[in-house]
Amino acid sequence: MQAPRRVGTGTNQEAVRRHNLGTVLRHVHRAGQLSRAELTRRMGLNRSTIAALTAELETLGITERTGPATVSAGERQGAGRPSTGVRLAATGPYVIAVDLRVDHATVARVGLGGAIQQRAHASTAGLAEAWQVGAAVATLIRKVVTDASSSAPLVGIGIAVPGMVRRTDGLIRLAPNLEWHDVSFSSVVLAALGVDIPVMVANDANLGALAEHERGAGVGVDDLVYISGQVGVGAGIITGGHPLEGVGGYAGEIGHLRFDPTGPPCHCGSTGCWETAVGGPAIAAAIGSALEDVAQLPQHLRQLTEASPELRRIGGDIGRGLASIINAFNPQLVVLGGYFSDVHPLVRDEILDGLTCAALPAALDSVTLTVPSLGDDSVLLGAAEAALDPLLVDPVASIGTALLDVPARLAG
Amino acid sequence: MQAPRRVGTGTNQEAVRRHNLGTVLRHVHRAGQLSRAELTRRMGLNRSTIAALTAELETLGITERTGPATVSAGERQGAGRPSTGVRLAATGPYVIAVDLRVDHATVARVGLGGAIQQRAHASTAGLAEAWQVGAAVATLIRKVVTDASSSAPLVGIGIAVPGMVRRTDGLIRLAPNLEWHDVSFSSVVLAALGVDIPVMVANDANLGALAEHERGAGVGVDDLVYISGQVGVGAGIITGGHPLEGVGGYAGEIGHLRFDPTGPPCHCGSTGCWETAVGGPAIAAAIGSALEDVAQLPQHLRQLTEASPELRRIGGDIGRGLASIINAFNPQLVVLGGYFSDVHPLVRDEILDGLTCAALPAALDSVTLTVPSLGDDSVLLGAAEAALDPLLVDPVASIGTALLDVPARLAG
DNA sequence: GACCTTTGTTGTTCGGGGCAACTTATCCGT
DNA sequence: ACGGATAAGTTGCCCCGAACAACAAAGGTC
Missing domain, CATH: 3.30.420.40 (ATPase, nucleotide binding domain)
Incomplete structure (x- = not known):
């Protein structure tokens, strides 16, 4: 007995309501706790509209209101009636x-x-x-x-x-x-x-890219690349605030960017993919770790205080590969996830050197390299x-x- | 005396109206001429709403109505009252x-x-x-x-x-x-x-990507890459129906993807960029054309009926470079613009060979190579x-x- | 020619956001 | 301590836009 799903490119009032309700919830989801006044400012809607929307979220059992006296740390400032807070319900979805x-x-x-x-x-x-x-x-x-x-x-x-x-x-x-x-x-x-x-x-x-974009190192950044180093190498890309998917959803397979045609064959059938140079097995070999231990790479890397010459060379390869990615996507932020977050502190300079000599200045200017702020939970x-x-x-x-x-x- | 520009993430009724009016116009813009009944179907709005919106576009002098008898080619079919047409005004914007x-x-x-x-x-x-x-x-x-x-x-x-x-x-x-x-x-x-x-x-x-997406070879395709071969090589990318821009707007600089580190130096300062292998000067050299003539490459290429071995090798390089692009973006369509549209018929097989051996099967399955259907006007x-x-x-x-x-x- | 189908037109209804007036709650200056 | 200033919640009303229904119009079908 549910209403027929509307199709087409037109927007009707029902869709507006849905969108606004969802957006209120999205703001609370992101900020954790929020005053209704703040919601009014962020959404640009009327106070009374925000009141109606938050009331609906309450009846749905998603949020609950906090007393206006919640912020009691003595740091309140500005005159006026304190705003009612909106926070996520403890037994919410x-x-x-x-x-x-x-x-x-x-x-x-x-x-x-x-x-x-x-x-x-x-x-x-x-x-x-x-x-x-x-x-x-x-x-x-x-x-x-x-x-x-x-x-x-x-x-x-x-x-x-x-x-x-x-x-x-x-x-x-x-x-x-x-x-x-x-x-x-x-x-x-x-x-x-x-x-x-x-x-x-x-x-x-x-998904790593999504998480870092929503609540990690990439909050407020609408163009970022999350590099995932597990065994293979992949990337999650956010552009214009939205995940880059491609027709099938396979976008971001940067592990198989052409890197060095004289390099070793890759399991994908091609030769000299970036992954063969900076993938798990290559790093394991560079730090003298067993190939079966690739899944434990981060632990091994964390015990190192200094990079071997082999690892340094891989650092340069990481930088030169990232340069291609930065040229292609022009991100504001590159998040080095997986074992790359443990490699990064060891060979930061080599990565930057590789980057600088291969990326276009305009794209390089606006990019920052960082590691996930959600750690392994990204x-x-x-x-x-x-x-x-x-x-x-x-x-x-x-x-x-x-x-x-x-x-x-x-x-x- | 104009209404203050609303900000924020909320949607109000005024915005709905704007959006719907714009969307009607977008449909007419794309289709050229359209019946109101067809607009009703495509937008999923009510007949009366469409009537109001088209009336507003008429008063703005953007569109005009065509008599219901416009389609007189004798191929009308289906019962019912014929629909009033909407077409763009001759003296419109x-x-x-x-x-x-x-x-x-x-x-x-x-x-x-x-x-x-x-x-x-x-x-x-x-x-x-x-x-x-x-x-x-x-x-x-x-x-x-x-x-x-x-x-x-x-x-x-x-x-x-x-x-x-x-x-x-x-x-x-x-x-x-x-x-x-x-x-x-x-x-x-x-x-x-x-x-x-x-x-x-x-x-x-x-912009080439935009045009081919809107009215060229990529109509209905939401994930496409337009490769531009002028003197340098670049790409315009549409993903999820929207242009891929990057923070600064520099996304798509695929001419400087790393292609062959043993290759020649590129004017960008790096070495072995894809552009050095498949750029205008490389193609000019392969067909024995003068380097000053790079801007006239298409004309020279059109006179050829067969590819030289050098050009064939470049065809393979085009394919292998495209493979990286396809792996990264997973497009549904790759449009070969600029001189590439003239190179393509000469070395189609070499391009495909290069592609097949270097692109991931899942991404390759869903991609098609084509040339701009808007020709040089893309x-x-x-x-x-x-x-x-x-x-x-x-x-x-x-x-x-x-x-x-x-x-x-x-x-x- | 009667009937059906589809569309345009018109008037009405419904619902959501904007708005203004009022109330409430805190800050601040005297 | 007290009143004004300020800001926010509440309430009732308005406006606007889409949906809907009823009717008219225009063509097809048997």
Whole structure:
């Protein structure tokens, strides 16, 4: 009995209301706590309109109002009546975020506002088949919802995968390091859980970029590139404030940019991809670590205080590869994620040298290099953000389709 | 006395009206002529709403209605009352488009709908200073408005430049082949014309991409890359239906992607950029043409029926470079503009071979290579589209600030 | 020619944001 | 301590735009 979904490029009043309600929630989601007066300023709407919108969010159980006396730290300033605050409800909607890696998986229950409420972790080493991994993930999911309030709605699941994911349906086309081809992992997980809720599967680098853009090093930056170094090398790109996807959703496969045609063959079939120069195996070799240990690269790198000449050369290669990326995308920020965040402090100068000699000055001027400010949780929190997105687009619809009484329903 | 510009992320009713009016106009602009019934279908709004919106466009003098009997070719089908048509008014708003190249400039008067109403062309060889070129362009502009109706409003000027253009203000940061640094060409042209109207300066490849997306080979394609081969090599990229700009507006400088570190030095200071392998000078050398003739490459290429071995090798290099671009952006379409459209028929197989061995299968599956369907006018029409954009966003405001009585005002 | 289908037109309804007046709550100066 | 200034919440009303329904118009179909 739900209203027919409108199509077409026109905007009607219902859509305006949806959009404004979602935008209010998005602001609260980003800022955590916010006064209605501040919302009025940021959205440019009338006070009374903001009051109506926040009231609706309250009746939906998403937010609650804080007394005007909340800010009591003695630093209030400016005359006038203090503004009522809006904050996220303790038993408000939440999502499940899954960060699937080559040999382990992390699952978290994440509320609106991006707070991790509960998390669980398990090794997946030795689990080759997707259904085995799916079962392990389902177990972790059951674990993280045990303490959830039964009145809090579960809005969806977000899953980060190291591979190429088709954006239309979340099919994993190819995850080389998991050795998966054409796996519908969302179906696998839902089957193991025995429920039906929206699942969003996406590439790990894209989600890392999303998280750093929303609540990490890239807040307020509308053009950024998140470089993911896990085993392979990939990138998540935000341009104009929106994720760059490409037709299929495979954009950002910068690990296979041509780097040195005289270099070694790459597992992709080509020769001299950037990944062969700066990928996990190359770095492992440069620091004398075993190739089987590629998944543990960050730990090994953190023990180093100085870079070997081999690692220094790789630093230069990182810089020269980044130069191509900066020329192509003209980002304001490059976030070095995965093991790159541990390589960066060791070879910062070499990276910059490589950059400077190969990037165009105009593009180089406006770019900054940094590491994720969310640490190792970028990708996990990005999966949460992706799963939360429908809620921020249309809160009413999303709450309507959410799952209630979750601990009991998943326990069965 | 104009209404204060609303800011903020909220949407109000006024904005809805603006958006819908602009969207109606955008549909007519794209389709040329359209029935109100068709508009109703495409926009998903009510018949009466469409009637009100089209009526407003009529009173603004932008469109006019065609009698229901317009379609008389005997191919009418379907029962029911025939729909009133909406078409662009003959004396409706128009823009000036300028395609500035290394040794010549083309200027056109372009109406809504993308029809070139008048055009002019002149060599700029020997004009080194920006003000000299600006004066030449102003002369061409005066020429193309001579026959314009004095009641038709001039909405703006769009200028395509082969260089890096800052998007915030249209400053030309660097145009290597014009040898310009930090030139505010919009000021130069406006000063030469003695009027003040909106001028949009942008990179030629970006505008070529825009035009092919709007009315060329990329209609309906939301992810495309337009490769521009003039003297240097650049790209204009559309992702998710929107131009990819980057912070400064310099995105798409793919001519300086790293291609072969053992290759020759590039004028940018780096070594082995893709441009050194497939740029104008390399192609001129491969077909035995003089280096001073780079601007005439297309003419020379069109006389060839067969590719030399050198040109074949360049074809492979084009393919291998495109592979990187396809991996990075995952486009649905790659449009080979500039001299590449003349190289393509000669070395199609070599390009495809290079592509196949270096691009990722998932990305390669969904991509098509083609040449501009607007021919040599892509960039010019893209400049027109860019200048028309404000009109399609807010018709009322744009008409309000437009210049009237243009032939007389520019003649002085 | 009767009936059906589709569209334009017109008047009305509905809903959402803007606005103004009033109330409430705090700061600040005397 | 007290009143004015300031800013924010609340309330009722208005305006505007899209939806809707009823009717008229124009053509197709049998």
